Amino acid sequence: MKKPFTFALLLSAAAIAMPAHAQFAKAEDAVQYRQGAFRVLGYHFGRLGAMANGKLPYNAATAAADGDVIAAVAKLPAAGFVPGSESGHDTRALPxxxxxxxxxxxxxxxxxxxxxxxxxxxxxxxxDQLKAAFGPAAQTCKACHDDFRKK
Ligand code: HEC
Incomplete structure:
Protein backbone atom coordinates (compact mmCIF):
# COMPACT_ATOMS: atom_id res chain seq x y z
CA MET A 1 0.00 0.00 0.00
CA LYS A 2 2.94 2.27 0.40
CA LYS A 3 3.93 2.38 -3.22
CA PRO A 4 0.97 4.20 -4.82
CA PHE A 5 1.21 6.86 -2.16
CA THR A 6 4.91 7.43 -2.83
CA PHE A 7 4.22 7.50 -6.53
CA ALA A 8 1.50 10.11 -6.13
CA LEU A 9 3.83 12.20 -4.01
CA LEU A 10 6.55 11.93 -6.63
CA LEU A 11 4.12 13.00 -9.33
CA SER A 12 3.00 16.09 -7.45
CA ALA A 13 6.61 16.95 -6.61
CA ALA A 14 7.46 16.71 -10.30
CA ALA A 15 4.54 18.97 -11.19
CA ILE A 16 5.77 21.57 -8.74
CA ALA A 17 9.40 21.33 -9.83
CA MET A 18 8.52 21.73 -13.49
CA PRO A 19 8.64 25.30 -14.80
CA ALA A 20 5.14 26.66 -15.32
CA HIS A 21 5.76 27.10 -19.03
CA ALA A 22 6.90 23.54 -19.66
CA GLN A 23 3.52 22.39 -20.87
CA PHE A 24 0.18 23.73 -21.96
CA ALA A 25 -3.13 21.88 -21.83
CA LYS A 26 -4.15 23.39 -25.17
CA ALA A 27 -2.64 25.59 -27.88
CA GLU A 28 -4.76 28.57 -26.87
CA ASP A 29 -3.10 28.52 -23.43
CA ALA A 30 0.29 28.90 -25.12
CA VAL A 31 -1.01 31.90 -27.10
CA GLN A 32 -2.35 33.53 -23.93
CA TYR A 33 0.88 32.76 -22.10
CA ARG A 34 3.22 34.35 -24.65
CA GLN A 35 0.95 37.36 -25.18
CA GLY A 36 0.65 37.90 -21.43
CA ALA A 37 4.41 37.63 -20.96
CA PHE A 38 5.09 40.02 -23.86
CA ARG A 39 2.55 42.48 -22.46
CA VAL A 40 4.22 42.54 -19.04
CA LEU A 41 7.62 42.79 -20.71
CA GLY A 42 6.40 45.63 -22.92
CA TYR A 43 5.00 47.58 -19.99
CA HIS A 44 8.21 47.56 -17.97
CA PHE A 45 10.38 47.94 -21.05
CA GLY A 46 8.35 50.95 -22.17
CA ARG A 47 8.74 52.65 -18.82
CA LEU A 48 12.52 52.22 -18.91
CA GLY A 49 12.48 53.57 -22.47
CA ALA A 50 10.51 56.63 -21.38
CA MET A 51 13.12 57.30 -18.68
CA ALA A 52 15.98 56.73 -21.13
CA ASN A 53 14.39 59.15 -23.61
CA GLY A 54 13.60 61.81 -21.02
CA LYS A 55 9.83 61.44 -21.40
CA LEU A 56 9.54 60.31 -17.80
CA PRO A 57 11.63 61.66 -14.92
CA TYR A 58 14.41 59.25 -14.01
CA ASN A 59 13.68 57.34 -10.83
CA ALA A 60 16.49 54.98 -9.82
CA ALA A 61 14.29 52.74 -7.65
CA THR A 62 11.59 52.33 -10.31
CA ALA A 63 14.23 51.68 -12.96
CA ALA A 64 15.88 49.02 -10.82
CA ALA A 65 12.52 47.30 -10.19
CA ASP A 66 11.71 47.41 -13.91
CA GLY A 67 15.10 45.89 -14.64
CA ASP A 68 14.38 42.97 -12.33
CA VAL A 69 11.03 42.26 -13.97
CA ILE A 70 12.48 42.54 -17.47
CA ALA A 71 15.37 40.21 -16.72
CA ALA A 72 12.98 37.55 -15.44
CA VAL A 73 10.10 37.96 -17.90
CA ALA A 74 12.24 38.19 -21.07
CA LYS A 75 13.01 34.50 -20.63
CA LEU A 76 9.35 33.47 -20.71
CA PRO A 77 7.43 34.19 -23.93
CA ALA A 78 9.44 31.96 -26.29
CA ALA A 79 8.11 28.89 -24.45
CA GLY A 80 4.69 29.85 -25.81
CA PHE A 81 5.70 29.37 -29.44
CA VAL A 82 4.51 25.78 -29.40
CA PRO A 83 3.52 23.90 -32.57
CA GLY A 84 -0.20 24.16 -33.26
CA SER A 85 -0.52 27.66 -31.83
CA GLU A 86 0.32 29.45 -35.08
CA SER A 87 -3.06 29.54 -36.74
CA GLY A 88 -6.69 29.50 -35.74
CA HIS A 89 -5.92 31.77 -32.81
CA ASP A 90 -6.10 35.49 -32.22
CA THR A 91 -2.37 35.92 -32.64
CA ARG A 92 -0.07 38.43 -34.31
CA ALA A 93 2.69 35.85 -34.67
CA LEU A 94 3.38 35.14 -38.34
CA PRO A 95 3.31 31.49 -39.53
CA ASP A 128 23.68 57.33 -18.69
CA GLN A 129 24.20 53.58 -18.32
CA LEU A 130 20.45 53.04 -18.72
CA LYS A 131 20.44 55.19 -21.87
CA ALA A 132 23.39 53.30 -23.33
CA ALA A 133 21.81 49.88 -22.76
CA PHE A 134 18.28 50.71 -23.86
CA GLY A 135 18.86 51.17 -27.59
CA PRO A 136 20.62 47.84 -28.19
CA ALA A 137 17.92 46.02 -26.20
CA ALA A 138 15.10 47.71 -28.12
CA GLN A 139 16.83 46.73 -31.35
CA THR A 140 16.50 43.05 -30.43
CA CYS A 141 12.71 43.44 -29.98
CA LYS A 142 12.41 45.19 -33.33
CA ALA A 143 14.51 42.59 -35.14
CA CYS A 144 12.06 39.81 -34.28
CA HIS A 145 8.91 41.90 -34.68
CA ASP A 146 10.01 43.02 -38.15
CA ASP A 147 10.17 39.45 -39.42
CA PHE A 148 7.80 37.46 -37.25
CA ARG A 149 5.01 39.70 -35.98
CA LYS A 150 2.10 41.09 -37.97
CA LYS A 151 2.14 44.86 -38.27
C1 HEC B 1 11.92 36.08 -30.90
C2 HEC B 1 10.92 37.02 -31.33
C3 HEC B 1 10.53 38.18 -30.48
C4 HEC B 1 11.32 38.98 -29.68
C5 HEC B 1 12.83 38.90 -29.46
C6 HEC B 1 10.46 39.94 -29.06
N1 HEC B 1 9.16 39.75 -29.48
FE1 HEC B 1 7.56 40.80 -28.88
N2 HEC B 1 6.34 39.58 -29.96
C7 HEC B 1 6.77 38.58 -30.79
C8 HEC B 1 5.62 37.93 -31.41
C9 HEC B 1 5.66 36.79 -32.40
C10 HEC B 1 4.48 38.58 -30.91
C11 HEC B 1 3.01 38.25 -31.21
C12 HEC B 1 2.54 37.21 -30.19
C13 HEC B 1 1.12 36.74 -30.45
O1 HEC B 1 0.23 37.58 -30.73
O2 HEC B 1 0.88 35.52 -30.36
C14 HEC B 1 4.98 39.62 -30.00
C15 HEC B 1 4.15 40.47 -29.29
C16 HEC B 1 4.60 41.48 -28.46
C17 HEC B 1 3.72 42.41 -27.77
C18 HEC B 1 2.19 42.43 -27.85
C19 HEC B 1 1.62 41.49 -26.79
C20 HEC B 1 0.09 41.47 -26.82
O3 HEC B 1 -0.48 40.48 -27.30
O4 HEC B 1 -0.53 42.45 -26.37
C21 HEC B 1 4.54 43.24 -27.05
C22 HEC B 1 4.10 44.38 -26.14
C23 HEC B 1 5.91 42.82 -27.29
N3 HEC B 1 5.90 41.76 -28.15
C24 HEC B 1 7.01 43.42 -26.73
C25 HEC B 1 8.32 42.99 -26.92
C26 HEC B 1 9.47 43.62 -26.31
C27 HEC B 1 9.43 44.84 -25.41
C28 HEC B 1 10.56 42.91 -26.72
C29 HEC B 1 12.00 43.15 -26.41
C30 HEC B 1 12.41 43.38 -25.05
C31 HEC B 1 10.07 41.85 -27.57
N4 HEC B 1 8.71 41.93 -27.68
C32 HEC B 1 10.88 40.91 -28.18
C33 HEC B 1 8.06 38.21 -31.03
C34 HEC B 1 9.17 38.70 -30.35
Missing part, protein backbone atom coordinates in the same frame (compact mmCIF):
# COMPACT_ATOMS: atom_id res chain seq x y z
CA UNK A 96 6.92 32.01 -40.75
CA UNK A 97 8.02 31.92 -37.10
CA UNK A 98 7.32 28.18 -36.90
CA UNK A 99 9.24 27.54 -40.11
CA UNK A 100 12.36 29.39 -39.00
CA UNK A 101 12.78 28.24 -35.42
CA UNK A 102 16.62 28.32 -35.39
CA UNK A 103 16.54 31.98 -36.44
CA UNK A 104 13.80 32.76 -33.93
CA UNK A 105 15.83 31.11 -31.19
CA UNK A 106 18.85 33.20 -32.14
CA UNK A 107 16.78 36.42 -32.07
CA UNK A 108 15.28 35.38 -28.76
CA UNK A 109 18.70 34.59 -27.26
CA UNK A 110 19.90 38.04 -28.30
CA UNK A 111 16.89 39.63 -26.65
CA UNK A 112 17.51 37.69 -23.42
CA UNK A 113 21.20 38.72 -23.47
CA UNK A 114 20.55 42.42 -24.14
CA UNK A 115 17.66 42.70 -21.68
CA UNK A 116 19.99 41.06 -19.13
CA UNK A 117 22.51 43.86 -19.75
CA UNK A 118 19.71 46.40 -19.62
CA UNK A 119 18.65 45.07 -16.22
CA UNK A 120 22.19 45.51 -14.89
CA UNK A 121 22.28 49.06 -16.26
CA UNK A 122 18.83 49.79 -14.83
CA UNK A 123 20.07 48.74 -11.41
CA UNK A 124 23.25 50.83 -11.60
CA UNK A 125 21.52 53.99 -10.41
CA UNK A 126 23.10 55.76 -13.38
CA UNK A 127 20.89 57.25 -16.10
Missing amino acids: ALWKEMPKVKELNDKMVAETGKLAVAAKSGNL
